[in-house]
Amino acid sequence: MSDLEAFRRETRAWLEENCPQSMRSPVMSDKDQCWGGRNWTFQSEDQRLWLERMAEKGWTAPDWPSEYGGGGLSREQVKVLRQEMARIRARPPLHSFGVWMIGPAILKFGSEELKRQHLPPIVRGEIRWCQGYSEPNAGSDLAGLQTRAEDKGDHFIVNGQKIWTSYADKADWMFCLVRTNPDVKKQLGISLVLFDMATPGVSTRPIKLISGSSPFCETFLENVRVEKNQVVGEVDQGWTIAKYLLTHEREMIGGFGRTAAGQKTLPQQAVEALGVEQGRLADGMLRGDIARWELDAKAFEFTAERVVDEAKAGQGVGNASAMLKYYGTELNKRRQELLMAIHGSDAMVWEGEAWNEGALARQWLRSKGNSIEGGTSEVQLNVIARNILGLR
Amino acid sequence: MTGLVLNDEQQMLKDAARRFMQERAPVSQLRKLRDERDETGFSRELWQEMVEMGFVGTLIDEEYGGSGFGYVGMGQVFEEVGRNLTASPLFATAVLGATLLRNTGSDAQKQALLPAIADGSMIMALAVDERARHAPHYVETRAEAQGDGFVISGRKVAVVDGHVADKLVVSARTAGEPGDADGLTLLLVDRAAAGVTVERTIMVDSRNAAVVTFDQVAVPKDAVLGKAGDGYAVLQQTLDVGNAMLAAELLGIAQEAFDRTVKYLHERKQFGVTIGSFQGLQHRAAHLFSEIELMKSVVLKALTALDQQDDSAAQLVSLAKAKASEVAELATNEGIQMHGGMGMTDEFDIGLFVKRARPMQQLFGDYRYHADRFAADRGY
Numbered sequence: 001m002s003d004l005e006a007f008r009r010e011t012r013a014w015l016e017e018n019c020p021q022s023m024r025s026p027v028m029s030d031k032d033q034c035w036g037g038r039n040w041t042f043q044s045e046d047q048r049l050w051l052e053r054m055a056e057k058g059w060t061a062p063d064w065p066s067e068y069g070g071g072g073l074s075r076e077q078v079k080v081l082r083q084e085m086a087r088i089r090a091r092p093p094l095h096s097f098g099v100w101m102i103g104p105a106i107l108k109f110g111s112e113e114l115k116r117q118h119l120p121p122i123v124r125g126e127i128r129w130c131q132g133y134s135e136p137n138a139g140s141d142l143a144g145l146q147t148r149a150e151d152k153g154d155h156f157i158v159n160g161q162k163i164w165t166s167y168a169d170k171a172d173w174m175f176c177l178v179r180t181n182p183d184v185k186k187q188l189g190i191s192l193v194l195f196d197m198a199t200p201g202v203s204t205r206p207i208k209l210i211s212g213s214s215p216f217c218e219t220f221l222e223n224v225r226v227e228k229n230q231v232v233g234e235v236d237q238g239w240t241i242a243k244y245l246l247t248h249e250r251e252m253i254g255g256f257g258r259t260a261a262g263q264k265t266l267p268q269q270a271v272e273a274l275g276v277e278q279g280r281l282a283d284g285m286l287r288g289d290i291a292r293w294e295l296d297a298k299a300f301e302f303t304a305e306r307v308v309d310e311a312k313a314g315q316g317v318g319n320a321s322a323m324l325k326y327y328g329t330e331l332n333k334r335r336q337e338l339l340m341a342i343h344g345s346d347a348m349v350w351e352g353e354a355w356n357e358g359a360l361a362r363q364w365l366r367s368k369g370n371s372i373e374g375g376t377s378e379v380q381l382n383v384i385a386r387n388i389l390g391l392r
Numbered sequence: 393m394t395g396l397v398l399n400d401e402q403q404m405l406k407d408a409a410r411r412f413m414q415e416r417a418p419v420s421q422l423r424k425l426r427d428e429r430d431e432t433g434f435s436r437e438l439w440q441e442m443v444e445m446g447f448v449g450t451l452i453d454e455e456y457g458g459s460g461f462g463y464v465g466m467g468q469v470f471e472e473v474g475r476n477l478t479a480s481p482l483f484a485t486a487v488l489g490a491t492l493l494r495n496t497g498s499d500a501q502k503q504a505l506l507p508a509i510a511d512g513s514m515i516m517a518l519a520v521d522e523r524a525r526h527a528p529h530y531v532e533t534r535a536e537a538q539g540d541g542f543v544i545s546g547r548k549v550a551v552v553d554g555h556v557a558d559k560l561v562v563s564a565r566t567a568g569e570p571g572d573a574d575g576l577t578l579l580l581v582d583r584a585a586a587g588v589t590v591e592r593t594i595m596v597d598s599r600n601a602a603v604v605t606f607d608q609v610a611v612p613k614d615a616v617l618g619k620a621g622d623g624y625a626v627l628q629q630t631l632d633v634g635n636a637m638l639a640a641e642l643l644g645i646a647q648e649a650f651d652r653t654v655k656y657l658h659e660r661k662q663f664g665v666t667i668g669s670f671q672g673l674q675h676r677a678a679h680l681f682s683e684i685e686l687m688k689s690v691v692l693k694a695l696t697a698l699d700q701q702d703d704s705a706a707q708l709v710s711l712a713k714a715k716a717s718e719v720a721e722l723a724t725n726e727g728i729q730m731h732g733g734m735g736m737t738d739e740f741d742i743g744l745f746v747k748r749a750r751p752m753q754q755l756f757g758d759y760r761y762h763a764d765r766f767a768a769d770r771g772y
Contacts, residue, residue: 267772281772291767299715302396302689309395323682384681385674389654392669 007077011084018053019090020046026089026263029359030213033095037128038172054093055124061099064107068119097166098122098129100252101245102175102232105192109233109241118173118194130197132162132176132219133242140379142177143186143239147221149178149193156180156193158201158224164373168204168217171197176221181236192238194230201225211365212350212358249374250325266335267294270342286341293334300324300331319387326380329370336364396692398468405450405461406468412445413476419741422477426598432556433600434479443512448486451494451633456502457510458490463633467640467695474644477748479599481515483637484553489516491633492561492578496618496626501580505559517557518634519548519604520627526757528563528627529573533606535564541612542566544579544587547605550755554602555592557583562606563627566620576623580615581606597748631756632709636694638752639709639716643691645752646684646716646723649745653677653727660732673730680719680726687719707769714762717753724749 023046027033034040034047042048054060057071062078064070073081096103103122106114121127138145147160158178168174173196181189195202201224206214233241264272267281270290274282281287307320339360340347347364349355371377385391398406417438425433442448450466452458466487473482490509493502508514520528533546544564554560560581568575581588587609590602618626654677657668667673694712697705724746728735735742753759 267767267770271772276772279768281767287767287772288763290772291763294770295711295714295718295763295766296686298711299686299690302693303686306396306689306692309397312395313397315397320685323685326678327682327686378675381675381678382671384678385671389668389674389677389681391654391657391674391677 004076004080008080008084011081012087014057015084015088015090018050019085019088020050022046023050023091023093024089025091027091032091034091034093034125035095035128035167035170036125037170038126039170040125040128050091051093051125058123060094060096060125061103061119061123064103064119064123068107068115069123070119094125096122096125096128097131097171098127101131101248102129102194104248105175105241105245106232108244111229113229114194114232127172128167128170130165130168130171130174130219131245132165132168132174134164135161136163140376142242143190145177145179145190147176147178148182149180149191149226151180154228156226156228158193158195158221158226160221162219162221163216164207165204165217165219166215168197168219169206173197174202174219175232177238177242178226180238184236187239189236190238190242191235192232192241193226194232195224195226199224199226209366209369211362213362213366246375247321250321250380253325253329253370253374266290266338266342269339273342273344286338289341290338293331293338297331297335300327303327319383322375322380322383322387325374326371326377326384330377332370333367336367340364396689396696398464401461402465402468405465406472408445409447409469409472410475412441412447413472413478416441417476417478417480419477419744422479422598422744425479433594433598434481439480440512442480442482443510447482448512449510451487451490452506452510453494456506458506463636463698464692464695466637467691470637470640471644471647471691474641474646474748475648477597477645477744481553481556483634483641484518484557485509485514485516487637488518488552488630488634489559489561491630492518492617492626495629496578498614500614501617505580514558515553515556516559516561517551517554517602517604518630519551519554519560519562520631520756521550522546522548524549526754526761528631528756529576529624530570531563531565531576532570533562533564535566535577535579535611537566538610541610541615542577542579544581544606544609544611547603549601549603550593551602551604552755553600554590554604555600559583560588560604561617562604563623564606573624575621576627577620578617578623578627579611580617581609581611585609585611595751597744597751599748599751628706632706633698635713635756635762636691636698636709638755639691639694639712642716642720642749642752643684643687645745645749646687646720649720649723649727649742649749650677650680650684652742652745653723653730656731656734667730676726676730680723683719683722687715690715707766710757710762710766710769713757714759714766717759717762720749720753721759 022044031043034051058066058069059071059081062071062073062081066072099122103119106118133142135145135147149156149158173194176193177190178193179189180191201222203220204217207216207218208214267290270281276282304324343360347360350358350361446459447469449458450461453460486509493506522532523530535542535544546564560583562579562581563576564579565575566577587607589605593601593603595601657673658666660667690712694708697708727742728746731740731742734740
């Protein structure tokens with residue numbers, strides 16, 4: 001315990017000295033998030049410094065082994081680091097599909113060569129990754145994907161099309177599910193491969209969403225050469241890794257909509273906008289709706305906590321990620337609808353600096369995708385019914 | 393206990409409670425009591441066995457003959473009580489009575505009454521509500537100072553186990569008007585005292601409550617629990633403990649109704665297949681599964697907060713009771729619908745769960761009462 005307290009003191013002192021003042025406020029827009037990569041333009045010198053200093057300590061991926069550039073911290077130390085960062089409202093130094101998704105998969109399933117090649121640049125924020133999963137005809141039925149990888153001896157030639165690739169137009173490398181064997185059960189002929197987006201034959205086209213932004217792309221793959229050593233795990237065994245990654249993704253998406261440190265909670269915003277009469281929010285019907293949401297939001301927060309505690313204690317039902325993804329995204333959609341109701345016509349404005357360029361409406365529209373991406377709510381309910389309740 | 397998981401002792405208590413309720417007090421026992429129109433409404437023999445198992449003394453300190461095992465522990469017992477619809481005075485006596493005495497009783501009161509609860513020789517009941525919907529500050533019942541004591545007059549409804557209680561605790565007004573939180577006093581009254589009339593009410597769940605009328609009932613000065621006029625805060629603490637246990641029992645009810653329903657989906661065939669193969673039912677079952685997972689978390693959180701004397705315990709109890717009421721209602725209603733016509737029959741047990749859930753939801757405040765209390769506590 002005293003070791004952990006010493007770590008807390010050191011961490012606090014280090015953060016105090018190294019986290020620039022301007023990095024100690026909540027992320028308000030996409031521009032405040034640092035994604036790194038070859039093409040990244042830092043929003044400010046502070047943003048660059050903050051990433052560089054954290055990466056130097058390996059704290060952009062604090063729980064990864066230090067031999068691959070990570071922080072080498074224990075679970076308890078990572079928790080302390082997060083607490084200390086939250087204490088000074090420090091922003092995450094790096095937003096990264098490398099850290100969140102492909103990194104952990106390479107650590108778990110990848111060869112030593114892949115670990116040495118890919119993990120350190122992820123930690124340093126030098127390479128930005130994107131995920132090539134969905135295809136025009138493989139959405140909920142992801143295992144039905146058709147992008148072909150033909151065996152050419154020492155390499156594969158890949159042909160096909162991916163869709164809903166987050167930030168493909170800004171990414172440097174892709175982790176991509178491809179069909180390496182069309183003659184077996186669909187789940188057994190899939191491999192996970194890695195390639196540079198600058199490889200000849202790779203092209204992207206952004207998709208404009210109802211929110212007006214384009215976080216997703218279509219990605220076209222025409223005779224793209226992929227080296228054999230860039231397969232994660234075994235050839236034809238990619239579905240196992242894909243499911244592992246989907247679990248990560250579901251937990252991540254399920255966590256959207258939690259109020260970040262320093263942000264006003266939904267009830268606080270309601271009180272500010274509508275006022276209080278005799279100790280109660282002035283709009284009685286809206287108050288009831290907000291209370292129903294907050295009861296569920298708290299219950300969900302404790303459930304996420306309990307799932308982690310149970311996993312640590314070696315208990316739990318397993319398959320919790322489907323339930324968390326389903327409930328968390330539906331909850332966030334309710335939250336966004338309530339925010340629209342609380343702010344009324346103010347929330348409907350689409351443009352203008354005084355209106356934060358319609359941020360409220362855009363977030364509300366974007367949240368509709370939460371219960372679609374990473375497996376729809378209906379797919380999550382299928383997973384619960386089949387895998388936990390045994391209904392089929 | 394570290395985090396939201398049971399420690400070994402709590403898990404052992406839960407396992408013991410599960411085995412005991414399944415073997416000694418399953419749903420068939422409640423049917424028997426109902427069908428035989430049992431006057432007591434529970435088995436005194438069973439009550440004595442629950443004493444021997446240590447369930448009754450869970451919230452009573454060791455010096456008074458209990459185990460002082462705490463709220464998380466008692467919550468596990470109540471979850472199993474909920475699963476088996478076990479009828480006993482555990483709630484009114486071992487939770488409400490014991491908590492009131494433990495929190496506010498004088499040494500003499502504790503000495504006289506807590507060991508009697510722990511050994512099963514005394515049954516208690518708490519007389520709070522005067523209206524059909526829970527409103528603990530709406531009290532017309534008066535306790536007038538007279539000579540060396542008080543004289544109580546008034547009428548209380550929904551007094552759980554009032555029909556068999558040896559000792560009643562009544563909230564009465566020594567000052568103020570109905571609706572005021574100030575001026576309430578809690579008093580111990582003998583069931584046999586002159587002027588006390590008890591009218592047994594057999595409830596929809598085949599359990600018993602009572603309407604208790606006090607007509608010029610004289611009690612001595614030392615019948616006061618805690619301080620005269622300051623009863624409301626003390627009462628709230630006890631109601632919080634009570635509501636946490638009701639939430640735990642509702643969790644047991646919801647889980648058992650859900651398990652039985654999923655089992656039925658696996659068995660019942662229509663159109664040549666089990667009805668559990670239909671996505672329309674699968675998605676409703678999966679949604680209910682998720683809601684019950686949330687319910688487990690809030691119940692354990694509230695019980696833990698009570699054990700740790702957390703400042704936010706009252707808020708967490710309202711969260712737990714509100715969510716538990718909401719989900720138990722959903723689980724029991726879905727249970728009937730998914731059992732189809734069989735769910736409407738008295739022969740199937742599922743109907744007993746819906747009938748037990750509603751009175752427990754209402755008792756000491758339903759979803760709406762506690763959502764309102766939660767929101768007010770959260771500043772809106």
